[in-house]
Amino acid sequence: MEEKKGLCFRCEHRARYLETGSGPRCECKSEKTAVCGCYMYTPVKPVVLAVNEGDTRPQFAGSMISARSHYVGIADGKLALKKYKDGSAMYWDLKK
Numbered sequence: 001m002e003e004k005k006g007l008c009f010r011c012e013h014r015a016r017y018l019e020t021g022s023g024p025r026c027e028c029k030s031e032k033t034a035v036c037g038c039y040m041y042t043p044v045k046p047v048v049l050a051v052n053e054g055d056t057r058p059q060f061a062g063s064m065i066s067a068r069s070h071y072v073g074i075a076d077g078k079l080a081l082k083k084y085k086d087g088s089a090m091y092w093d094l095k096k
Contacts (some may be wrong), residue, residue, distance in 0.1 A: 004036040005033065005034075005036070006034020006035060006036060006072055007034060007035060007038050007041045008027060008028065008030070008033075008034030008035055008038070009013055009034050009036070010044060011028070011040075011041050011043070011044065012042040012043065012044050012045055013025070013028040013040060013042060013044055014028055014034075015042075015044050015045075016028075017029050018031070023039075024040060025040060027046075028040075029051065035058070041090075042079070042090070043079075043090050043091060043092065045074050045075065045077075045092060046074070046077070046094065047071055047072075047073070047074055047075065048072040048073045048074065049069035049070065049071065049072060049077050050069060050072045051067045051068070051069055052067065052068040052069065052070055053078040055068050057065040058079060064074070069078070075092065075094050076094065076095045077092040077093050077094040077095055078092070079091075079092060080092070080093040
């Protein structure tokens with residue numbers, strides 16, 4: 001049997017709490033623990049990255065080879081749902 005994983009560590013609400021200090025539920029505000037079941041889970045929004053000035057390496061070439069990147073913003077998209085035999089997955093459907 002697979003070990004249960006804490007949803008909070010992969011949730012947008014936890015990421016927002018870590019950045020801003022506020023979250024919708026008390027569980028969102030715990031930096032060391034995570035719940036295995038939640039009614040508010042939302043996958044983390046993807047970020048837009050740009051290569052640091054002066055770095056000439058490829059942006060995504062693997063560890064220690066890739067250029068250093070920095071945060072530019074949050075990618076624009078909407079939540080989508082994919083059904084699987086044993087459950088469902090939410091993901092961000094990005095606008096072009």
